[in-house]
Amino acid sequence: MKVTVNNKEVETTSATISSLIEELSLPVQGVAVAVNNRLVPRTQWNDYALTEGMSLVVIKAACGG
Numbered sequence: 001m002k003v004t005v006n007n008k009e010v011e012t013t014s015a016t017i018s019s020l021i022e023e024l025s026l027p028v029q030g031v032a033v034a035v036n037n038r039l040v041p042r043t044q045w046n047d048y049a050l051t052e053g054m055s056l057v058v059i060k061a062a063c064g065g
Contacts (some may be wrong), residue, residue: 016049032058
């Protein structure tokens with residue numbers, strides 16, 4: 001299926017946010033995910049089903065000030 005991650009179209013076989021994060025080799029800690037402009041709590045990542053055409057924003061924490 002195709003989803004959009006940070007404005008880039010991505011072809012994925014992942015069914016959930018957790019598996020997509022793993023597939024994209026992103027760290028689990030220090031990452032926030034929004035789907036269709038709504039923040040999804042980390043506790044829901046395992047159960048949040050992805051569907052064709054979803055738009056995800058992945059934000060990674062950065063050090064500095």
